[in-house]
Structures are given as C-alpha cells and as structure tokens.
Amino acid sequence: MNGRVVALSGGVGGAKLALGLSRVLPAGQFSVIANTGDDFRHLGLAVSPDIDTLIYTLAGLSDPVQGWGRRGETWSFMTALEAIGSETWFRLGDADLAMHVERTRRLAAGETLSVITDDIRRRLGIASRILPMTDDAVRTRVRTAAHGWLEFQDYFVRRRCEPAVQEITYFGADTARALPVALAALADPDLRAVIVCPSNPYLSIDPILAIPPYSNALIRCQAPIVAISPIIGGQAVKGPTAKMMAELGFTPSAREVALRYAELIDIFVVDEVDAGMTAPPGVKIVVAPTLMTTLEDRERLARTVLAAADQFAGRTP
Amino acid sequence: MNGRVVALSGGVGGAKLALGLSRVLPAGQFSVIANTGDDFRHLGLAVSPDIDTLIYTLAGLSDPVQGWGRRGETWSFMTALEAIGSETWFRLGDADLAMHVERTRRLAAGETLSVITDDIRRRLGIASRILPMTDDAVRTRVRTAAHGWLEFQDYFVRRRCEPAVQEITYFGADTARALPVALAALADPDLRAVIVCPSNPYLSIDPILAIPPYSNALIRCQAPIVAISPIIGGQAVKGPTAKMMAELGFTPSAREVALRYAELIDIFVVDEVDAGMTAPPGVKIVVAPTLMTTLEDRERLARTVLAAADQFAGRTP
Numbered sequence: 001m002n003g004r005v006v007a008l009s010g011g012v013g014g015a016k017l018a019l020g021l022s023r024v025l026p027a028g029q030f031s032v033i034a035n036t037g038d039d040f041r042h043l044g045l046a047v048s049p050d051i052d053t054l055i056y057t058l059a060g061l062s063d064p065v066q067g068w069g070r071r072g073e074t075w076s077f078m079t080a081l082e083a084i085g086s087e088t089w090f091r092l093g094d095a096d097l098a099m100h101v102e103r104t105r106r107l108a109a110g111e112t113l114s115v116i117t118d119d120i121r122r123r124l125g126i127a128s129r130i131l132p133m134t135d136d137a138v139r140t141r142v143r144t145a146a147h148g149w150l151e152f153q154d155y156f157v158r159r160r161c162e163p164a165v166q167e168i169t170y171f172g173a174d175t176a177r178a179l180p181v182a183l184a185a186l187a188d189p190d191l192r193a194v195i196v197c198p199s200n201p202y203l204s205i206d207p208i209l210a211i212p213p214y215s216n217a218l219i220r221c222q223a224p225i226v227a228i229s230p231i232i233g234g235q236a237v238k239g240p241t242a243k244m245m246a247e248l249g250f251t252p253s254a255r256e257v258a259l260r261y262a263e264l265i266d267i268f269v270v271d272e273v274d275a276g277m278t279a280p281p282g283v284k285i286v287v288a289p290t291l292m293t294t295l296e297d298r299e300r301l302a303r304t305v306l307a308a309a310d311q312f313a314g315r316t317p
Numbered sequence: 318m319n320g321r322v323v324a325l326s327g328g329v330g331g332a333k334l335a336l337g338l339s340r341v342l343p344a345g346q347f348s349v350i351a352n353t354g355d356d357f358r359h360l361g362l363a364v365s366p367d368i369d370t371l372i373y374t375l376a377g378l379s380d381p382v383q384g385w386g387r388r389g390e391t392w393s394f395m396t397a398l399e400a401i402g403s404e405t406w407f408r409l410g411d412a413d414l415a416m417h418v419e420r421t422r423r424l425a426a427g428e429t430l431s432v433i434t435d436d437i438r439r440r441l442g443i444a445s446r447i448l449p450m451t452d453d454a455v456r457t458r459v460r461t462a463a464h465g466w467l468e469f470q471d472y473f474v475r476r477r478c479e480p481a482v483q484e485i486t487y488f489g490a491d492t493a494r495a496l497p498v499a500l501a502a503l504a505d506p507d508l509r510a511v512i513v514c515p516s517n518p519y520l521s522i523d524p525i526l527a528i529p530p531y532s533n534a535l536i537r538c539q540a541p542i543v544a545i546s547p548i549i550g551g552q553a554v555k556g557p558t559a560k561m562m563a564e565l566g567f568t569p570s571a572r573e574v575a576l577r578y579a580e581l582i583d584i585f586v587v588d589e590v591d592a593g594m595t596a597p598p599g600v601k602i603v604v605a606p607t608l609m610t611t612l613e614d615r616e617r618l619a620r621t622v623l624a625a626a627d628q629f630a631g632r633t634p
Contacts, residue, residue, distance in 0.1 A: 044422040076391045080415035084437045086422075094411035098397035101414075105361040105403075120401045 003192030003223075005306070006185045007032040010204020011050040012067035013230055013238055014197030015057035017305070020298030021195065022058050022128040024306070029192075031129040033182045033214075035199070036113070037140035037170050037207030040153050042090050043081075045100040046107055050204065051117055051132060052099055059124040067238070070095050089158045114179055129181075133208045136176040140207055143167040152203075161240035164247045168202050173210035178217075186217040193309035194218065196227035198290065200241045201260055202248070209264075218264045224309040226267040228290055228301070229254040233273040237291065258283055267308050269301075284312065320509030320540075322623070323502045324349040327521020328367040329384035330547055330555055331514030332374035334622070337615030338512065339375050339445040341623070346509075348446040350499050350531075352516070353430070354457035354487050354524030357470050359407050360398075362417040363424055367521065368434055368449060369416055376441040384555070387412050406475045431496055446498075450525045453493040457524055460484040469520075478557035481564045485519050490527035495534075503534040510626035511535065513544035515607065517558045518577055519565070526581075535581045541626040543584040545607055545618070546571040550590040554608060575600055584625050586618075601629065 056062035073093035144163035242252035373379035390410035461480035559569035579597040
C-alpha cells in the first residue's frame, strides 16, 4: 500500500506509535507534526521536549524506561550545576544538552526550528519527517485554583501536575503560522491517512488544532483520520490525562476523548477493555490492543491503525 | 606574617602557583586577578578559560593531568554534539558546561562577570578571591603571516598555536575598566606582595597590563612585586611561550621575560638551571626550583616567593 501518512503527536505516548508507523511504512512516507506548546527557554536554552522525544525515539536513542531523554544518559552537568547554585528542577542530561545548545545557537543565528529539526533528524538517520507544528512561539499555559496561570513546564515538571487545572490556553496559537510543508502534506491527494496519536488531547493535540489552518486542513482532508485513545479503562497510560479530564469536568474515559475529536475524525481506536463503548455519531470504533509495551506492540498497533484507515477508504492492502 | 597578597595570573601555569599561595596564606588574604583576554563566545555560551581553570584549581576540582578542565569529566555532550553536526574543535566537558551555561544565563540577566565569578567561587568553597581583570570585553588577537588576524581561541585551540605570530593585540583593553576591588587591593597600604605568576607574558599577563589602570597601579604600588619566570632553561613549561618569543624576535629565555617586566617588578624568580642569568637593572634575581609537579612544589614555591618579597621589604617572617 502506498501513500503518505501524517501523524499528530506529543511526546512519549505519541512517539511510541510514531515509531511503530515509521517502521511499518516505506521510508520517507511518514511525517509527524509535533506539538511545540511545551517548548520553553530554560537556563537560556531553547528546549523542545516533544520534538526531542520524537527524534530520540525515531533514532533509537530514547531511554526505554522513562520514554523521554536518552538511553545511557550521564548527569555530570546537573550535578555541577547544582554545586554552583543554579536551578535544577528541570533535569537536562549531558548528551541531551547538545540538542538544546545547538538549537539555541542556530535559532540565534536566524534559522527556523523546522529547518534545524529537519537537519538534525537527517543527521541522526531518521527517514521520517519531524515537523514542528509552527516556527512561531505557541505556549501552553494552565490556570490553576492554587496558583493562577502557570507556564506549562512550571505546572508539568516543577509542580508535577499536582495543582488542579481549571482552564488551558495555547498562547499565540491563534496567530501562529502552520508549517507550510505540514499543510501541504495534509492536502496531498495521495495522503493515505492522518493519525492522531494516543497523546494527551489537552496538552499535545489541542495545541496543534488551536492553530486554525490545521483544524481547517483536517476538516477538508480527503484521507481517513484515525485517533487512538490515550485512555484505557478510564486510566491514562502515562501522564495527567485522566486527572486533568476529571478536573476539567469530564469523565475520564475513552468515550470522552472520542467526543472531543468527533467532528474531525473518522475512526477511533480503543483498547479491548473499552470494547463496549458507544460510538459518537459519524465515528467508527475499532477495537485493538492499544497498550504499547514492546516494539512489536508499536508495530502491530501501527498496522492495525493503517488497516482500519485503508478499509474505511475502501482500499485493500 | 600578615597582609594581603595579590597575584596576576592566566590559566594552567599561573593557577598552579595561585593554588600554592592560596594554601600557604591565611584564608581570605589572597586575591588573584585573572586574565579574561582569552574569553569568547562558543556555541552561544560565554567561556572564560582562565577564570574556570583558576576556579577548578583552587576548588580542588581540576584535571591533574591536563591542568585545565575538571577531574573525572564526562564527554557525552561532545559526542552528541558531533552526531548532530555541530562544531567540536573546542571541547567542553559535561560538568564544565554547567559553568558556561550558568555564566551565560546570568550575564544575559544583567549580572557582571565579577559578581558571577565571586558567587561561584564562594559556592565551591574557595576562600581566595578570583577577580576577572575587567567586566568589559577585552579580546586577545594574534596576527599571523599565514592567516592575518586571528581570534585567540582560533589560534590557540583550533590551530594549536601552529601559525607563526607577528603581532598581538588586546582589543578593548585601552578603554576597559579595571575592576575597582582589584585596584583597591593593589593600593592597599597593608599589601604584602604582588605576584606575577609564571604565565605566558604575552597571552596572560600583558592583557592585564594593557588596561592602563593596572600598569599605573603597579608602578605606584608600595609592596614588592615578584615575577616568576615561565621559561626554564629556554623552554616553556607548557604552551607556546618559547615558540612565540622566537617568532616575535626575542631569545626564548628567562632573561628576556625579566627584561619585559623590568620596569614593573622588584624581584624575578628563576629556576636553578637559569641561576647564571644577568639581572636587568633594578631587578633582584632569586633562584629557586620553579617547576611545579607536586602540590608540595606549589606550596614551596609560594613560600619562597613570599619570603623573597618579605626580605625585600625588610620584613622578617
């Protein structure tokens, strides 16, 4: 089966499926649009957590235990930084630092995040394209009862997602320019499928959709759009998705995620434990094992998702 | 014996004697004025090689083999940086990076190099003061036959001091402001001695002297001024001093260094192999073992230098 595939992804959870897709698709047929709402400046360095997780995961460099950061990382920098009294709540590994220092240097020299990202993924031997959702600054912020508005990493890392979230905003998204190559990929008449990865809807997918050209491109998109539930049996596989849904007044369930995406997607993939869920109108439910523990799990889910898209489009593999 | 001591120093060679002085003097009685002519921006980071060598040496953190950098350093950053195609000719260790990242961050926040340096040396438990010669930018540049004017680190590290040097300039030195606390230390009536460390005269000491208030302060200084020869038997202990002297038309010898400093200093300490050298007018020669291999060597030379100064001043220990 030919045709390009585009995924929308955040960090760890989404990157697992992105890795599966990159392995089962022909080289060069896969692009992933990465959330940059988590990006921030730390110690003066430009940090792009979801882009880096995607790069490390697709390059086979990621830490297999925690999912973010690098395998075999060393921590001399953090130890030395602590000794001279600097901030240490956001931990930067020694090898990981290369990404931030080089990105910061090239941004300061006037290059765009997308050009820098594309150059680095090529150097690391990644055949798939990793596309920052925008080269403009979009910043996710959460409003909390306890502390008011918080910058994303202050909420997510420093405060470990503990404050209850009342509202989320994607500062700058309404005027940010979508990446032209990403819009072109979504408008490609040969596009095989769009995959909304099992990322946190509020923190990873909504920042992309909050840039109007992406929502419009998905509404107009001719290819099947498949989302995979990040909620399995009412629990998030990782991260604060379920906790955040409850705080925002939603039942933490696969169905609530399906309802959130209903106007955009054609297919919603849920785990076997959620097989009984009622489909929102216009959304086809596909049931499959969605917990990705092994590399085989990632590839199998990727194949399932693509097969569902092909079947929906009336294509046979 | 009481009274403060001030040293002028570059990196590795000077830091050895500075360590000896810091160990034999009472806590808080020693200050070292550090050359900053080697400072540069690398990968967007503010690197101050001589300050860092002094900090690491006085904190007991320095690499005992190479003299610069940190003991037990790891190199994950450089390996990762190379993999993504960045510059690797100037090697930054993982723990060492903490210094550059923190310095860069604090400079960008409007703090001065001297305040940052003082804060860091305190946090690392260094009782002696490490004073950047200036908070303004002074940049050592060398003119070479082969490549014209070169930035210092381009000459020193990237080209390994290979191009023949025809001329040296300390860009910005004529208008740079000397550090007030350093000038105050040199004007202190209780000053016991000024020590010109066995650093490269052209690359480490002259940049300090090129800032007019320092030359004037040394001319007016009431305390004995003692220089230690970085040349032993016509050879430099480390680095390009002898090679550079020859290229600039001087005989590489302790005597040439003494002549260079003659108008400023009272005492010139030479190694035993140079015991026969003729003193320049107005300079007293002291002969002592000047090669510092062990920690005991550093402390012994420090005691010798201080005793010579005290004797010159007519003081008894």
